[in-house]
Amino acid sequence: MSTGDTGVSASLHDHRLPMPVPVGEYDRCPVTDVLRRVSDKWTLLLITLLGRHPHRFNELHRAVEGLSPRMLTRTLRVLESDGLVEREVFPTLPPSVEYRLTPLGASLLEPLSALAEWAVAHHAEIVAVRQRTA
Secondary structure (H helix, E strand, O other): OEOOOOOEOOOHHHOOOOOOOOHHHHHHOHHHHHHHHHOOOOHHHHHHHHHHOOEEHHHHHHHOOOOOHHHHHHHHHHHHHOOOEEEEEEOOOOOEEEEEEOHHHHOOHHHHHHHHHHHHHHHHHHHHHHHHHO
């Protein structure tokens, strides 16, 4: 959560939250903003694919079953507007477009990998608890 207008605590467990947490503060929090963005249905997958190498649009579309061209375009535009992905147009006939992570986008790979490792390590435990409490 944000510390007012002064930034964000480097460690979540060290940050004192006001009680109750004001909804406005939660909505303005940079962590909340970024997590909402990357937790979108297709964003993590596209960041992962682009983290391996640049892809052309159709290559990305073929790589993800169930992702419509419209949603792929929308997701890539959002990632581009956030500075995480860059788009390069090549002057071919017809023009071809390639997408790659920016340095900012690439800097997300390590923390996302840590989250993915945690999720894989604890998924069975989480599923078991869900089943017990359902």
